[in-house]
Amino acid sequence: GAGVSQSPSNKVTEKGKDVELRCDPISGHTALYWYRQSLGQGLEFLIYFQGNSAPDKSGLPSDRFSAERTGGSVSTLTIQRTQQEDSAVYLCASSLVWTENTEAFFGQGTRLTVV
Amino acid sequence: GQQVMQIPQYQHVQEGEDFTTYCNSSTTLSNIQWYKQRPGGHPVFLIQLVKSGEVKKQKRLTFQFGEAKKNSSLHITATQTTDVGTYFCAGFSGSNYQLIWGAGTKLIIKP
Numbered sequence: 001g002a003g004v005s006q007s008p009s010n011k012v013t014e015k016g017k018d019v020e021l022r023c024d025p026i027s028g029h030t031a032l033y034w035y036r037q038s039l040g041q042g043l044e045f046l047i048y049f050q051g052n053s054a055p056d057k058s059g060l061p062s063d064r065f066s067a068e069r070t071g072g073s074v075s076t077l078t079i080q081r082t083q084q085e086d087s088a089v090y091l092c093a094s095s096l097v098w099t100e101n102t103e104a105f106f107g108q109g110t111r112l113t114v115v
Numbered sequence: 116g117q118q119v120m121q122i123p124q125y126q127h128v129q130e131g132e133d134f135t136t137y138c139n140s141s142t143t144l145s146n147i148q149w150y151k152q153r154p155g156g157h158p159v160f161l162i163q164l165v166k167s168g169e170v171k172k173q174k175r176l177t178f179q180f181g182e183a184k185k186n187s188s189l190h191i192t193a194t195q196t197t198d199v200g201t202y203f204c205a206g207f208s209g210s211n212y213q214l215i216w217g218a219g220t221k222l223i224i225k226p
Contacts, residue, residue: 042218106157
């Protein structure tokens with residue numbers, strides 16, 4: 001596609017429910033990042049996929065969080081048994097990984113509200 | 116692990132004053148990038164620096180990459196209200212092929 005697409009753009013869920021957030025990266029981008037951003041804060045790294053390599057999951061805050069990337073393209077971030085502290089904007093970004101060109105393109109984000 | 120420290124966290128300036136944000140990496144970077152995030156938006160790419168000692172300019176913005184490729188700065192001359200937002204640096208590590216992000220510096224224009 002023309003850009004990184006995330007869905008849904010907004011999600012309100014009840015505490016304890018599971019949610020799935022989707023990211024459709026730019027075609028051909030082998031790198032895909034998930035970040036979480038609370039209001040007025042910086043980017044909190046969650047997980048990184050690069051080609052066929054094992055993902056870097058070092059940023060996932062708990063075992064309630066998981067992500068997968070199917071066929072090296074679309075990625076889903078799943079949060080199980082959501083808590084109120086999970087409320088944030090979840091941003092996905094994709095990029096190439098050549099040293100001369102690693103610009104990250106961000107989606108519009110999914111605003112998750114846990115009530 | 117690899118870290119990129121960015122300071123200051125906030126900077127309040129009067130319109131027309133200059134603004135500078137600094138990034139320092141714990142390791143040598145393959146490149147460094149700068150992004151701007153407007154309130155309510157997502158980070159948008161501004162520029163990438165690759166060479167040691169590189170300096171690039173975009174109108175009132177000047178970007179520098181240190182000789183050791185471990186630090187970088189963004190300087191805005193004569194700030195305008197359109198400059199408001201958070202500026203992030205992101206260093207690309209050639210060892211693990213990841214972007215490592217600074218925490219961002221929020222530019223606030225005093226009324």
